[in-house]
Amino acid sequence: MKFSKIYIENKAASYPLTEEIVDRLSEVETEYITHYKDVFDAAGQDFSAQKASPAVILAVNEGRRIYPGARPCQDFGHEHFYYTSQVKNCLYDCEYCFLRGMYPSGNLVIFVNYEDYFADIDELLKEHPVYLSISYDTDLHGLEGLTGLLDKWFHFAAGKDNLLIELRTKCGSGSVIRNIEEISENTLKHSNSNTFPGFASNKISGHAKCLKTNLVLAVTLSPDAFIRRFEHGTGSFDARLALAKKALAAGIRTRLCFDPVFPVKDFENVYGSMVDEVFSDPAMRGIEDVSVGSFRIISGYLKRMRRTALSPLTAYPYEIKNGMAGFDDETLGNMYKFMKNKLSGFIKPDIIFFS
Numbered sequence: 424m425k426f427s428k429i430y431i432e433n434k435a436a437s438y439p440l441t442e443e444i445v446d447r448l449s450e451v452e453t454e455y456i457t458h459y460k461d462v463f464d465a466a467g468q469d470f471s472a473q474k475a476s477p478a479v480i481l482a483v484n485e486g487r488r489i490y491p492g493a494r495p496c497q498d499f500g501h502e503h504f505y506y507t508s509q510v511k512n513c514l515y516d517c518e519y520c521f522l523r524g525m526y527p528s529g530n531l532v533i534f535v536n537y538e539d540y541f542a543d544i545d546e547l548l549k550e551h552p553v554y555l556s557i558s559y560d561t562d563l564h565g566l567e568g569l570t571g572l573l574d575k576w577f578h579f580a581a582g583k584d585n586l587l588i589e590l591r592t593k594c595g596s597g598s599v600i601r602n603i604e605e606i607s608e609n610t611l612k613h614s615n616s617n618t619f620p621g622f623a624s625n626k627i628s629g630h631a632k633c634l635k636t637n638l639v640l641a642v643t644l645s646p647d648a649f650i651r652r653f654e655h656g657t658g659s660f661d662a663r664l665a666l667a668k669k670a671l672a673a674g675i676r677t678r679l680c681f682d683p684v685f686p687v688k689d690f691e692n693v694y695g696s697m698v699d700e701v702f703s704d705p706a707m708r709g710i711e712d713v714s715v716g717s718f719r720i721i722s723g724y725l726k727r728m729r730r731t732a733l734s735p736l737t738a739y740p741y742e743i744k745n746g747m748a749g750f751d752d753e754t755l756g757n758m759y760k761f762m763k764n765k766l767s768g769f770i771k772p773d774i775i776f777f778s
């Protein structure tokens with residue numbers, strides 16, 4: 424990816440992460456600005472051109488950093504579900520992505536004050552357990568080479584009482600596994616007190632607290648042809664499946680997300696073959712759970728997406744109900760019924776979640 428420029432908020436200039444990112448992009452021109460919104464929210468931006476060569480905006484988030492999970496997303500039965508958005512926008516360009524409708528810009532905003540995010544979580548943890556999705560308005564895994572933020576989140580979460588983080592990704596890179604393993608081993612080395620009797624030789628399978636108990640790696644899968652046509656820049660189906668397999672083999676809690684499913688031509692054959700392929704390896708039955716979701720979006724965002732760049736996925740005649748655009752009940756019901764029956768042939772129905 425070629426970046427067009429780095430904008431740096433004056434107050435972000437002194438943060439170590441700003442320096443790290445500027446070093447990584449040493450060939451890219453920089454400009455200092457007063458506030459990230461002066462650039463990110465400017466009128467008349469060309470979203471598609473910016474996606475091809477985005478600017479990076481380094482900023483400090485002084486507003487809200489952690490949000491209750493009230494959006495149309497799956498909480499997997501966790502009472503205290505939150506999400507955070509430390510990066511606005513994504514390196515990838517999925518044609519159905521809600522970010523196309525939500526943001527006026529295709530540029531990336533990276534909030535460099537990650538320690539403030541961690542302090543917010545620590546405050547919440549004083550009140551109750553926290554289940555936190557750390558990669559909601561972006562793909563943090565795909566951005567790791569630029570930001571290094573995942574590694575920071577991993578170190579923060581490792582071995583923490585009552586914190587479970589979810590990393591959802593369409594990136595197929597396997598280097599994250601080594602990172603998780605190293606941090607987990609390190610945590611265990613420095614904390615013998617949490618090991619359970621009888622599991623001394625294998626602390627991780629004995630549920631000793633480490634990153635492997637604090638993290639769910641959620642790998643999103645779509646049929647291969649769908650990925651190639653609509654999920655531009657993301658990892659291939661094979662790479663993502665390989666990542667999920669490696670994660671399971673390493674003892675990492677692994678979730679599969681078939682999200683969003685679309686009523687493509689020959690739906691049952693296309694999605695059925697994908698599910699067969701995923702579970703052709705019996706080890707895949709050891710996954711934590713499965714999430715199945717569909718395209719559902721605020722209707723105003725859909726309008727903006729249609730104006731920005733028309734795609735067959737946004738041109739579809741969605742039903743609008745209470746300000747939300749989505750599939751009609753019959754189409755959605757048919758897709759979900761098929762996925763439930765198909766998946767139930769391989770895993771227990773009580774670990775299949777629909778949103």
Ligand code: SF4
Binds near residue numbers: 522559561
């Ligand atoms: S990977 Fe996720 S956040 Fe990134 S463009 Fe695709 S749908 Fe949007």
